[in-house]
Amino acid sequence: QLQLQESGPGLVKPAETLSLTCSVSGASISNNDYHWGWIRQSPGKGLDWIGSFYYTRITYYNPSLKSRVTMSVDTSKTQFSLKLTSVTAADTARYYCVSGRPGVADSWGQGTLVTVSS
């Protein structure tokens, strides 16, 4: 069974870069039948898609975040990461890594809360 687990700093200073890692077990990131990506939820707000990728195919980003977001896969293919640059308080959120068939987030990590504050 696929399991996802987010990790990374819980506190990031304004203007710095938020970096998170998603550890994957029970499936291979190189399986192109599945997408992998990130969704976040700011306090008191709804879900906000950040971006998704298929291993050897295209990567999609939320247009509103595209200029600040980078997603990548590590060489072991058991982890993928998110980098969000120039963060502000508006980027404070619980960040979930997700995976699934096209157009659906079948699996979710438990989420990790990231606070942007000095």
Add this chain to the structure above:
Amino acid sequence: QSVLTQPPSVSAAPGQKVTISCSGSSSNFRGNYVSWYQHLPGTAPKVVIYEVNKRPSGIPDRFSGSKSGTSATLGITGLQTGDEADYYCAAWDQSLRTWLFGGGTKLTVL
């Protein structure tokens, strides 16, 4: 503000039926990648409907989905107190190459 519009809240009594709407533009729902997620406090969201009207394994047939034109609908029959949650719609817009989410609807089972 979310691109997909959902009512902020709906409520119904146990055993009753409720529907949650999700409206957008025609391009938002042109494809069949419409999904619905149940989000209980303190847990990760869970998909209850995918590809408009399909239920993942383990989701009871009390949950149903449909779409028409510029909107999609989630239906829940035989409401139970355990169904109380926030529900989010999502649609993959192939034209925009963007995954859109609704603002969420809080379901209260009175």
